[in-house]
Amino acid sequence: MQYRPPIRDIRFVIEKVLKAPEMWAVCPPLADLDMSLAGQLIDEAGKFATELLAPTNAAGDREGCRLVQGNVQTPTGFASVYREFVASGWPTLGCAQEHGGQGLPQLVHTAIYEMLLSANHAWSMYPGLLQGAYEVIAAHGSDALRQHYLPRLVSGEWLAAMALTEPQAGSDLAQVKTKARPLPDGSYELDGSKVFISGGDHDLTDNIVHLVLCRVNGAPEGIKGLSLMLVPKLLPDGGRNGIYCEALEEKMGIHGSATCSIRYEAAKGWLIGEPDQGMAAMFIMMNSARLHVAMQGLGHLEYARQTALRYAADRRQMNAPGRQYKAAGGDPIACHPAIRRMLMTIQARTDAVRVLAYQTAMILDEARHGPVSVREEAAARVAIFTPIVKTLLTEYAFQGTSDALQVLGGYGYVREYGIEQHLRDSRIAMIYEGTNEIQAIDLVQRKVLRDDGSALNALLESVLEDVKACPEGLAGIAYAVRRQVANAYLATTTIIVRAKADAEYPYRVADDYLRALGYVLLSWAWLRLARAAGEEADLTYGREKMGMVEFALDWLLPDSVAHWERVMNDQARLPEAPLA
Amino acid sequence: MQYRPPIRDIRFVIEKVLKAPEMWAVCPPLADLDMSLAGQLIDEAGKFATELLAPTNAAGDREGCRLVQGNVQTPTGFASVYREFVASGWPTLGCAQEHGGQGLPQLVHTAIYEMLLSANHAWSMYPGLLQGAYEVIAAHGSDALRQHYLPRLVSGEWLAAMALTEPQAGSDLAQVKTKARPLPDGSYELDGSKVFISGGDHDLTDNIVHLVLCRVNGAPEGIKGLSLMLVPKLLPDGGRNGIYCEALEEKMGIHGSATCSIRYEAAKGWLIGEPDQGMAAMFIMMNSARLHVAMQGLGHLEYARQTALRYAADRRQMNAPGRQYKAAGGDPIACHPAIRRMLMTIQARTDAVRVLAYQTAMILDEARHGPVSVREEAAARVAIFTPIVKTLLTEYAFQGTSDALQVLGGYGYVREYGIEQHLRDSRIAMIYEGTNEIQAIDLVQRKVLRDDGSALNALLESVLEDVKACPEGLAGIAYAVRRQVANAYLATTTIIVRAKADAEYPYRVADDYLRALGYVLLSWAWLRLARAAGEEADLTYGREKMGMVEFALDWLLPDSVAHWERVMNDQARLPEAPLA
Incomplete structure (x- = not known):
């Protein structure tokens, strides 16, 4: 395909x-x-x-x-x-x-x-x-x-690698052990081992600029003692730095991406930012990386969408139910209700998450280049969007490639048709740059509880304003968005209040809360797609997008109910230790 | 692991x-x-x-x-x-x-x-x-x-292969083209090509007995013209039959299983059953095969359960929230709420679907060996269980291996830990022996609409009887089962009535209906697990199982709501042709 x-x-x-x-x-x-x-x-x-x-x-x-x-x-x-x-x-x-x-x-x-x-x-x-x-x-x-x-980075003459993870430090960067010793010329000498370093070595460019999270001698323990170092493969004098690729991971997918185990041995590095302030510097890079990972999700989802659609239009099996005319050799499977539902699910998700991912990028632009008065609010909004978008897009990519594989049936399971590679490749995106579970904790703890929900409330108000400005004809989807927003207010209040008595509660419901807020954003995206579809000069295209939104309203939004229910059930029992 | x-x-x-x-x-x-x-x-x-x-x-x-x-x-x-x-x-x-x-x-x-x-x-x-x-x-x-x-089959000296699928005939066996020509000695000569034949050739046994779906010369078109032939690799006289393995599929998983493209060229075969009655004979084999595929799902899910649990007990990252004592190097990730939820989800599903799969087998035994008076009802019950069990177990296996992979994080994505192979291997089970979408249609059309829901109603009554006999202490889960059963009555009536006016409607809701009925069976399984746990002499084991059931009630049963809602929304809009 x-x-x-x-x-x-x-x-x-x-x-x-x-x-x-x-x-x-x-x-x-x-x-x-x-x-x-x-x-x-x-x-x-x-x-x-x-x-x-x-x-x-x-x-x-x-x-x-x-x-x-x-x-x-x-x-x-x-x-x-x-x-x-x-x-x-x-x-x-x-x-x-x-x-x-x-x-x-x-x-x-x-x-x-x-x-x-x-x-x-x-x-x-x-x-x-x-x-x-x-x-x-x-x-x-x-x-x-x-x-x-x-x-040289801007031109692409050199490439870069992020070196955070160590065997004992995955989600928990406080456990990073790589050491940096100050040298008299103001640079540092690094020693340590990193794993899962994407592009830690390769043959695309001569030089590779490693950004390494490490601990300067004498730094405090934990997150507060981490520094970020620039450690180039080739030193400014042209010599080879002490960076050694010791192994490549054999993985489920992304085989063309080199996932390296890297040893730094007396490697020369230069501090980026202040000592012990590595996490602050790193976060800039991680936010960018998280949006990039979200886009990996969108890339796979779009590929799944068109692959499933084309196969289903071409492949004939049986006559679809409720048809008067029986085509010899069967109807295209795209006519069968079960396949139509799968195709439409992928379609409606792809359309909505494209809006959300692009919107994240657009708000980022606003935070950087917009009028000074709006920058702070834009930055706070990006901070809310990022974990939601990273999680939804990567999860939908895995489900969407799997659904597309299902549409292709046995042919989906063989290599020749390509979709199984996309399924395998997509799976990593739910894990790296902060697992989707880490994203959910980031959302509820840092982006909502830290400011008592005020940035989120401002976002919800913008959504409601948008709903109010909506044409009459979109009352159905507009009502659905209002209900999602009402749930969001209620759930957020519940979490803020209950968290004071039960510190573990936000963590228990974080995954559902992220997905539930995801439905606020998705329904908002469908509303805006419907509005734009209604204004579209190409009537066929407009009608197709309107049909997609109606489908989403009837078939996809019901899935939000369970997420809201679990978020608001503060009595839900979660065993302390899992069964052994 | x-x-x-x-x-x-x-x-x-x-x-x-x-x-x-x-x-x-x-x-x-x-x-x-x-x-x-x-x-x-x-x-x-x-x-x-x-x-x-x-x-x-x-x-x-x-x-x-x-x-x-x-x-x-x-x-x-x-x-x-x-x-x-x-x-x-x-x-x-x-x-x-x-x-x-x-x-x-x-x-x-x-x-x-x-x-x-x-x-x-x-x-x-x-x-x-x-x-x-x-x-x-x-x-x-x-x-x-x-x-x-x-x-020779009973002893395992020879093995067997089912040869149904052809390139143009996947879910639609009416399109099978392989031909059989009667020979004077009562046998037949077969010519044709089959694809995706598991174990169509291998080196485990000398002889392989192919059961081939084909069309005897002059047979009617469609399903009613199919015959089943026994076509051995080695003929009774020891000679080699005209069965040729032309290619092996390169697949996403189950690489050790030979998926063969087979050409039959003047291959000698013997009719099993009557001519043109191949589908009836084949169905015996397919039901057995569907339970076998369901067990593949359980096998993967159990592997996922124990792999995730052991890794999570061993791997330490960060301190779990709400703990007074901060362990150096972090707590086992099994203590973190997000991981506990994933582990408990796999656990609760594994426990419940094991009950359902084993129950299917037990009712099969009853249909064969039980008192004559119960056999017919038992057979009807197996017919209802089979598509549900095949679908739920294979779907949970794919989700469960993916969840376990997520628990292992980056280590889950690399080959060394084994879980990614189980994810890849498990994926085929949602497709073969009738895709999960075909199972859903089989359930609603053949097992429910055909007898106006009477076999299903008898099953629901057994469930209610079981609930009534339940000890007081299990009121919570008992009430949940009653609600699921009430929904099942309502949804089944809705489908039966609406199908008369809108023949496509049962097909549109078939996938949700199967999953919704799945929650009837799952909740019933959790009820019975809780009852047995309450009678268990090993109090620790009993308490663990009881905790698992409480978890399922609070965290898993809410997912049933969306399925019931969609089944009963007979106005839900599904676009006729998907977006191009």
């Missing part, structure tokens, strides 16, 4: 649903951008994704990465596609013009990455980390570090 | 929850059996599964099957483990004594297969098809076929 960039849907969301060009017009650094230019970039990126990148996906899965005499070899074609990527100027899009970038909004960058990730998740992870590394060095790096590293 | 047979739980379900020995006592052919003998067999099978079979699982996944000069080579060790299996007499357990079997109940056979399937799904598929083939030949084969084939 050949991937086809969903240009129409992408443009519809950017231009008609989110009305991003109106926002660009009031953000000075983005004022030169219009939909025509953004559309051209998206078209070009779509061509790159289909013509150059997609053909390397299945082969990269089979071939995988190899460790040869300490050096990682990526699958055939990965390095040459990357050279094309750099030559065409893609890495620079999202970076500031002062560092050689093109200063385009995160939104356009995000749309482009959706297509790259549909075409080849594993390959896209190499450049996918660039943006986060760029941001953390730009925000916290010394002048010297910025001058030396930013231009 | 080493698999450990859950002997305790298996015995608890057979003896205490289902009280199977009481049933054996009133079934003459099973009257010699008691729990002590059954327990010995289960212990022995557990040893075989862990000591001989489990060690071949990961290696079999990596090595896979190979096609060498037209012959399939299974992974190293598969054939020698099979020889041990035959030498120990395992294949014969479930077969009648008159054919050289041991005449043990399906229930014991099922418990044994749970363990084999936890240890190695791919390997277990080779002998797993024996029981169904045995049953169809015993029921419909001529005397000559039975005399020649049954003893």
Whole structure:
């Protein structure tokens, strides 16, 4: 199945649903951008994704990465596609013009990455980390570090890797042990071992800039003693630094992405930001990385959507029920109710989460480039969106690729049709950059309880304002959104009050609370899709999107009930220790 | 992670929850059996599964099957483990004594297969098809076929393969094209191609007995023109029959199971049953195969349960919330609420579906060996249980292995820990032997609408009787079961009435209806587990099971609401043709 960039849907969301060009017009650094230019970039990126990148996906899965005499070899074609990527100027899009970038909004960058990730998740992870590394060095790096590293990262001449995890420190970074010893010239010498380092070594670029979480000698224990170091594979004098790739993980998927065990031995590094303030610096990178992981989810979901749809339109089996005319050889399975439901579920989820992911990017742009008066609220809103979007998109990707595989039946289970690779590749996204369970705790503890729900309440008010401004014809979906919002107020109050008496309670309901708030955002997205569909000049397209929203209302929103019920059942019993 | 047979739980379900020995006592052919003998067999099978079979699982996944000069080579060790299996007499357990079997109940056979399937799904598929083939030949084969084939199948000297699917005929067997031409000696000559034939060729036995669905020359079109033929790889005179394995599928999982494309070219075959009555004969085999597939689900789910539990007890990350004592290096992740919920979800599902799967087997025994007066109702009940059990167990297996993988985090995604193989292997079970969507249609159309719900109503009445006989202390779960049953009456009536006006309606809600009825059965299983737990002499074990049931009541049963809601919303809109 050949991937086809969903240009129409992408443009519809950017231009008609989110009305991003109106926002660009009031953000000075983005004022030169219009939909025509953004559309051209998206078209070009779509061509790159289909013509150059997609053909390397299945082969990269089979071939995988190899460790040869300490050096990682990526699958055939990965390095040459990357050279094309750099030559065409893609890495620079999202970076500031002062560092050689093109200063385009995160939104356009995000749309482009959706297509790259549909075409080849594993390959896209190499450049996918660039943006986060760029941001953390730009925000916290010394002048010297910025001058030396930013231009080469912005151009894509060098790539970056995030080195956080150690065998004993996965979700719990307080247990990081890698040591850094200050040297007289102001740099540091690092020793330690990291695992699960994506792109920790590879043959796409000569130099790889590691951002390493470590502990400077004498630092306090725990999270408060962590520092972030820039540790390049090649030193400024051209020499090889003490970074050794000791092993590659054999994984369920993303075989083309090198997941390295890295040993730092007397490796030379430079502090980014202040000593012991590594987590603050790291968070910039992690938020960017979380949106990137969410986009991996969208990429897989979109691929699943079109693969299932095309197969179901083509494959004939039995006559669909309730038809007068019996077609010889059966009807396309897309006519059978069970298959229609699966296809529509993937469709309705893909449409809604694209709105939410792109909206996250758009609010990020607002937080950076918007009028000063709105920046703080925008940043708080991004903080709420990020864990929800990361979780929903990665979960729906896994379910959606599995549903698409089911539509293909036995053919879905064999390698030839490609969907099983997408299922395997998608599975990691629920785990890395903070497991989905960590996202849920982040949401309830840091984003809601910390400010007594005020940022969330402001968001819910915006949703209600949007509902009020809704045309009469959308009363059904508008009512559904109101009900979700009402539940959100009630559940949030319940959690805030009960948490004071039962500190464990928010943790017990965190996963349901995230998904329940997810339905607030999803229903809001469906409302806005319906509104834009009603204004659409192409009546067929508009009717299809309206049908999708009606489907979501009748078949998908009922799933929210159980999540709200569990969140508000503060008497629910959860055994202390699980059965042995 | 080493698999450990859950002997305790298996015995608890057979003896205490289902009280199977009481049933054996009133079934003459099973009257010699008691729990002590059954327990010995289960212990022995557990040893075989862990000591001989489990060690071949990961290696079999990596090595896979190979096609060498037209012959399939299974992974190293598969054939020698099979020889041990035959030498120990395992294949014969479930077969009648008159054919050289041991005449043990399906229930014991099922418990044994749970363990084999936890240890190695791919390997277990080779002998797993024996029981169904045995049953169809015993029921419909001529005397000559039975005399020649049954003893060798019962002993495991030969194995069997079911050959139904063709490229154009997957769910739609009406499109089967393989032809059979009558020969003067009463046999037939077959020509045609089959795909996705599990165990169509292998090196475990010399002879492989193919049961082939085909069309005798001049037969009517469609389902009513299908005949079932016995087509052995080796002919009675020892010569090689015209059966050719042309290719092996490269699949997502079960790499140790040979999925063959088979060409029959002037292959000699013998009719089983009457011409054009192939589907009736095939259904015996398919029901047996569906329970077997359900057991694959249970096998994976149990493996997931113990793997997640052991990892979570061992792995320490962060301090769990609400604890006064902060352990250095963090608490075991099993203490964290999010992980406890995942572990308990897998636990509660595993416990309940084991009850349901074993109950299906027990009712099958009743339908065969029970007093004549109960056989018909028992058979009707098996017909209702089978599609529900096949669907729930295979779906929970995929979700459960995925949840367990999530508990293991990054370590779950790498091959070394084994859980990712179980996730990949489990995924096929939702597809083969009738996709889960086909099961749902089978349930609503054949098992409910065909008799206007009378067999289902009889089942619901048994459930209510059981609830009434329940001790006071179980009022909470008893009330939950009553609510599920009330919903089932209402939903079934709704479907029966509405189907007359809207023939497509049962098809639209079939998937939700199956899952909703699933919650009737699950809640009934939890009720019975709680009752048995209350009578348990081992108080710790009893308390753990009671905690599991309370968890299920508070955290899992709310998921039933959306299914009932969708089933009863006969106005729900499902677009005619999906978006293109």
